[in-house]
Amino acid sequence: MSKTWLNQVKWDEQGLVPTIAQDSQTGEVLMFAWMNREALEKTEKIGEAVYWSRSRRKLWHKGEESGHTQKVLEIRTDCDSDVVLLKIEQTGGIACHTGRRSCFFNKLDQSSWLEAEPVLKDPREIYK
Amino acid sequence: MSKTWLNQVKWDEQGLVPTIAQDSQTGEVLMFAWMNREALEKTEKIGEAVYWSRSRRKLWHKGEESGHTQKVLEIRTDCDSDVVLLKIEQTGGIACHTGRRSCFFNKLDQSSWLEAEPVLKDPREIYK
Numbered sequence: 001m002s003k004t005w006l007n008q009v010k011w012d013e014q015g016l017v018p019t020i021a022q023d024s025q026t027g028e029v030l031m032f033a034w035m036n037r038e039a040l041e042k043t044e045k046i047g048e049a050v051y052w053s054r055s056r057r058k059l060w061h062k063g064e065e066s067g068h069t070q071k072v073l074e075i076r077t078d079c080d081s082d083v084v085l086l087k088i089e090q091t092g093g094i095a096c097h098t099g100r101r102s103c104f105f106n107k108l109d110q111s112s113w114l115e116a117e118p119v120l121k122d123p124r125e126i127y128k
Numbered sequence: 129m130s131k132t133w134l135n136q137v138k139w140d141e142q143g144l145v146p147t148i149a150q151d152s153q154t155g156e157v158l159m160f161a162w163m164n165r166e167a168l169e170k171t172e173k174i175g176e177a178v179y180w181s182r183s184r185r186k187l188w189h190k191g192e193e194s195g196h197t198q199k200v201l202e203i204r205t206d207c208d209s210d211v212v213l214l215k216i217e218q219t220g221g222i223a224c225h226t227g228r229r230s231c232f233f234n235k236l237d238q239s240s241w242l243e244a245e246p247v248l249k250d251p252r253e254i255y256k
Contacts, residue, residue, distance in 0.1 A: 003239075004239070004240075005236060005239050005240060005241055008241060018146050018160065020148055020157060020160065022155075022157055026155065027150075027154065027155020027156065028155065029148060029150055029157065029213055031206070032146065032148065032206060032211040044236065074235060074236075075235070075236040076232040076233070076234055076235050076236070076244070077232070077234040077236075077241065078159070078160060078224075078231040078232050078233075078234070079224050079225065079226050079228075079231045079233070079234075080231075081234065081241075083160040083231075083232075085157055085232045096206075096207050097207065098207050100207075103206035103207045103208075103211075104204045104205070104206050104211075104213045105204070105206075105207070106204055106205040106206070106207075106209065107202060107203070107204050108133060108172065108202075108203040108204070108205075111131075111132070111133050112132075112133060113133055113136060113205065113209075116204070
C-alpha cells in the first residue's frame with residue numbers, strides 16, 4: 001500500500017521516467033538523467049539521487065565514484081506524472097562528470113555552442 | 129553551414145531530444161517536452177518555444193491555443209548534447225495546461241503526491 005505513489009508515476013514503455021535535478025537553493029538545473037521504479041524507490045528511501053544508467057543498464061547511485069552525491073530535499077512530478085523533478089543539494093558543488101557545476105554548459109550563441117561554465121575540477125582528479 | 133549547431137545535437141532514435149523550460153528570472157522549472165530538429169530550428173528562428181507533440185505527432189508552437197507562449201532568451205544543451213534547456217519568459221505566467229504556473233506541482237509528502245501549486249486560471253477559461 002505504501003508503494004501507491006510509485007504506481008502513480010507513468011513509466012514509459014521501457015519502464016523509465018526522465019528526471020531533472022535542480023539545485024534547491026539557486027534553482028540551477030544541474031543535470032538530467034533517467035529513473036526506473038527501483039531507482040525512484042531507492043532515491044526516496046536513502047534521500048540521495050539514484051538513477052538508471054541506460055548505457056550501463058544498471059542502477060547508478062550518483063556520486064558513487066566521484067563522491068558528488070545529491071541530497072534529495074524534494075521529489076516532484078509533472079501534470080502527466082511522467083517526468084520527475086528532484087530538488088537537491090549537490091555535494092562538492094559539481095554535478096557534471098566534466099568537472100562543471102551543471103551539465104548544461106553549452107550555450108547557443110549566434111549559431112555556435114559556446115562553453116558557458118568553467119571547469120571547477122579536472123575530471124582526472126574526480127575519477128581516480 | 130549555419131545549421132552545424134543543429135547537427136551537433138544528439139537526437140535520439142526517434143529524432144527527438146528531451147527539453148526543459150526554465151523561467152529565466154526565478155529559475156523555476158516550468159515544463160518538460162520534446163523537440164525534433166525542426167522544432168529546435170524554429171524555436172531559435174522565432175524566439176519562442178516550439179516543441180514536438182508526441183501524442184499529436186506534429187509541431188506544437190507552445191501557446192498557440194492558450195496564448196501562453198514562451199519567449200526564449202537562452203538555449204543550452206548538456207554535456208552529452210542530448211538534452212535541451214530553454215531559459216524563457218512565460219507569457220501570462222502560466223505554463224501548465226491545468227492553469228498552474230508550473231507543470232511540476234505534484235510534491236511527494238509521506239508517500240503521497242500532494243498538489244503543491246495553486247490553479248491560477250480555470251483551464252476552461254484558457255482553452256475556449
